[in-house]
Amino acid sequence: MTTLLGDIRSGPRQIRNLAPPTKCGAATTTPSTTTAFCIINRQQNQALLGAGSYPIPYLSSKTAKMFKKDLSPTAKQKLKSSVQRSLRQSLLTTYPLLNPYIDEVLPKKASLSQMKLPDRASVYVLDNGAPLFFQNDTGAPLLPHLRLVHRFPQAFPTVRIDRGAIRFVLSGATLMAPGLTSAGGRLPRPREGGGGDGGEGEGEGEGVDEDGHWSRELEKGEPVVIMAEGKEEACAVGLLVAGTKDVKEKGKGPVVEEAHFLGDGLWRLTTD
Numbered sequence: 001m002t003t004l005l006g007d008i009r010s011g012p013r014q015i016r017n018l019a020p021p022t023k024c025g026a027a028t029t030t031p032s033t034t035t036a037f038c039i040i041n042r043q044q045n046q047a048l049l050g051a052g053s054y055p056i057p058y059l060s061s062k063t064a065k066m067f068k069k070d071l072s073p074t075a076k077q078k079l080k081s082s083v084q085r086s087l088r089q090s091l092l093t094t095y096p097l098l099n100p101y102i103d104e105v106l107p108k109k110a111s112l113s114q115m116k117l118p119d120r121a122s123v124y125v126l127d128n129g130a131p132l133f134f135q136n137d138t139g140a141p142l143l144p145h146l147r148l149v150h151r152f153p154q155a156f157p158t159v160r161i162d163r164g165a166i167r168f169v170l171s172g173a174t175l176m177a178p179g180l181t182s183a184g185g186r187l188p189r190p191r192e193g194g195g196g197d198g199g200e201g202e203g204e205g206e207g208v209d210e211d212g213h214w215s216r217e218l219e220k221g222e223p224v225v226i227m228a229e230g231k232e233e234a235c236a237v238g239l240l241v242a243g244t245k246d247v248k249e250k251g252k253g254p255v256v257e258e259a260h261f262l263g264d265g266l267w268r269l270t271t272d
Contacts, residue, residue: 067265073115078111088106095223134259145260159227180255241257
């Protein structure tokens with residue numbers, strides 16, 4: 001997977017004539033005729049530059065920072081059978097497209113363990129050391145580890161970022177709308193039979209079309225996998241802070257808070 005990470009990171013090394021960073025109040029900004037980004041405190045609102053600029057997200061949330069540093073392995077705690085069954089059901093409820101693969105993902109006779117991480121996060125690991133899912137906090141949604149996403153990419157809803165956003169996503173940034181609404185980005189394009197109606201068999205018929213669009217609109221709070229223009233493998237997993245329909249209508253603002261990205265501490269964590 002080192003090759004994969006190198007390939008993802010080999011996107012544009014300069015984003016449209018970036019000028020040297022300058023200070024703008026409490027924010028550090030990089031002015032350009034077409035591009036700007038800032039690193040600010042979320043409570044200070046967004047500090048975006050210039051009409052028609054390409055806003056790149058701020059880095060400040062606990063979610064974005066959690067796995068930026070290397071993580072040290074901790075002792076694994078084997079989970080009771082009842083807890084494993086509960087987690088299995090929770091996974092199928094959150095990710096109905098996992099149904100055809102659940103016996104491969106979480107075999108009924110396999111042993112599942114919990115490895116506790118800083119800030120009350122946890123990663124769930126099979127007895128063979130394979131990481132499956134993680135939680136950012138007690139009671140938080142279960143999110144798939146990227147190694148699992150790479151095994152079963154068809155089981156998770158996706159959006160796609162353009163090439164210019166790759167370097168920022170791989171730094172743990174909150175993903176902003178322009179990285180998805182540009183020509184290289186992909187937001188869902190609902191189609192008949194695209195699933196997600198909330199009824200029986202939810203998830204059936206869902207999937208990505210040949211142009212990279214997911215088949216239904218995704219709602220605020222849903223887990224989502226982030227693909228990248230020109231790349232075959234997912235580069236991040238996060239939570240939507242805005243529904244995709246609203247993103248299309250507004251065309252601005254934060255969209256995905258990343259919890260886990262290629263090359264971060266969770267990706268490098270030894271779990272065997």
